[in-house]
Amino acid sequence: MSLIEPHGGKLVDREARGAERESLLRAAAAMPELTLNAREESDLELIAQGALSPLEGFMGEGDYLLVRDQKRLANGLAWTIPVTLSTTEHERAKLKIGDDVALRSRDGRLLAALHLAEIFKYDKQLEAERVYQTIEDKHPGVKALYAQGEYLLGGQVTVVDLPRRHEFAPHRRSPRELRTLFAERGWRSVVAFQTRNPVHRAHEYIQKCALETVDGLLLHPIVGETKSDDIPAPVRLRAYEVIIEHYYPQSRTQLAVLPAAMRYAGPREAIFHAIIRQNYGCSHFIVGRDHAGVGNYYGTYDAQLIFGYFDPGELKITPMFFDNTFYCRRCDGMASLKTCPHDQSQHVSLSGTRVREMLSQGEIPPVEFTRPEVAQVLIDGLRHMTAAA
Ligand SMILES: [Zn+2]
Numbered sequence: 001m002s003l004i005e006p007h008g009g010k011l012v013d014r015e016a017r018g019a020e021r022e023s024l025l026r027a028a029a030a031m032p033e034l035t036l037n038a039r040e041e042s043d044l045e046l047i048a049q050g051a052l053s054p055l056e057g058f059m060g061e062g063d064y065l066l067v068r069d070q071k072r073l074a075n076g077l078a079w080t081i082p083v084t085l086s087t088t089e090h091e092r093a094k095l096k097i098g099d100d101v102a103l104r105s106r107d108g109r110l111l112a113a114l115h116l117a118e119i120f121k122y123d124k125q126l127e128a129e130r131v132y133q134t135i136e137d138k139h140p141g142v143k144a145l146y147a148q149g150e151y152l153l154g155g156q157v158t159v160v161d162l163p164r165r166h167e168f169a170p171h172r173r174s175p176r177e178l179r180t181l182f183a184e185r186g187w188r189s190v191v192a193f194q195t196r197n198p199v200h201r202a203h204e205y206i207q208k209c210a211l212e213t214v215d216g217l218l219l220h221p222i223v224g225e226t227k228s229d230d231i232p233a234p235v236r237l238r239a240y241e242v243i244i245e246h247y248y249p250q251s252r253t254q255l256a257v258l259p260a261a262m263r264y265a266g267p268r269e270a271i272f273h274a275i276i277r278q279n280y281g282c283s284h285f286i287v288g289r290d291h292a293g294v295g296n297y298y299g300t301y302d303a304q305l306i307f308g309y310f311d312p313g314e315l316k317i318t319p320m321f322f323d324n325t326f327y328c329r330r331c332d333g334m335a336s337l338k339t340c341p342h343d344q345s346q347h348v349s350l351s352g353t354r355v356r357e358m359l360s361q362g363e364i365p366p367v368e369f370t371r372p373e374v375a376q377v378l379i380d381g382l383r384h385m386t387a388a389a
Pocket of ligand 1: 328329330341
């Protein structure tokens with residue numbers, strides 16, 4: 001038995017190497033140019049390395065409309081989030097179909113060539129309504145969508161340089177690298193845990209419950225663009241290293257960063273996150289309550305229920321659903337709403353706001369809530385942030 005196959009059967013590779021890369025670098029000087037925003041840079045990196053297989057570039061209109069309206073690509077494969085490149089009316093005037101367009105990072109580096117196949121207008125409000133289930137610009141994903149240009153550019157990309165390669169370098173692993181690593185370790189089944197938050201006892205419990213039934217655990221935090229009030233990625237990463245060092249079996253745990261940008265599209269993003277993890281070689285994916293949600297835009301279990309939209313076999317990766325978990329004094333252990341019969345007064349649970357408050361005052365939350373080693377990293381990290389501000 002080997003690892004799960006990528007979505008669509010083949011791991012995409014859009015990175016140019018050797019002579020192809022050299023000639024593209026030379027040709028780029030004469031190409032029209034576009035500067036990518038943070039989210040587009042993240043998407044480009046994911047496309048380049050196959051994390052978004054079978055996508056080989058930014059979506060054309062056929063894929064875009066079907067994804068928006070029916071949660072599928074034009075070829076019928078499940079897909080829930082538009083992966084698009086927008087441009088303004090003004091910039092569009094410089095481009096024509098068939099062009100190679102130089103895509104640059106915000107700091108001016110040449111990242112890739114877009115082989116421009118389509119230019120099309122799109123309905124932002126309809127995308128907001130279907131993908132985010134709200135047209136309110138208070139929603140961070142909708143706000144970003146409304147800020148985009150009026151046109152979308154579709155076409156394959158060929159990448160000459162990945163964005164921000166140096167950040168978190170030791171933990172940056174492409175789908176190919178992780179697949180090799182899993183195979184070397186003899187893991188056939190791997191469960192991925194998606195997170196943009198530090199790991200507290202509740203998450204640790206869920207991960208370990210899942211690990212009881214598979215060969216390996218991939219702790220796969222997102223380090224692309226997140227909301228400004230999320231804990232900064234370098235601090236979170238240190239906290240993951242520390243909790244793994246003290247509380248996880250090294251031989252069954254792998255930490256890697258996912259350079260994706262959060263869209264906060266709730267249920268649709270849960271499917272997107274699952275497909276991405278399949279491409280990284282994971283057979284299972286943990287979906288908790290309110291996965292990738294924000295505010296009160298989605299129902300608590302919507303991100304789990306959406307998996308029922310697809311026919312069996314459409315998604316090869318197996319979701320593992322978890323309810324809210326906590327330490328219960330009466331059970332004398334970690335438990336969930338599913339497994340603990342006691343009322344809330346027995347549960348040790350703290351709101352995110354309260355935890356943040358305690359940490360910023362240098363206070364270590366109860367050991368039933370968070371590991372002291374993790375709390376210390378977060379306290380130091382927040383102190384450092386305040387000092388820098
Ligand atoms: Zn209990």
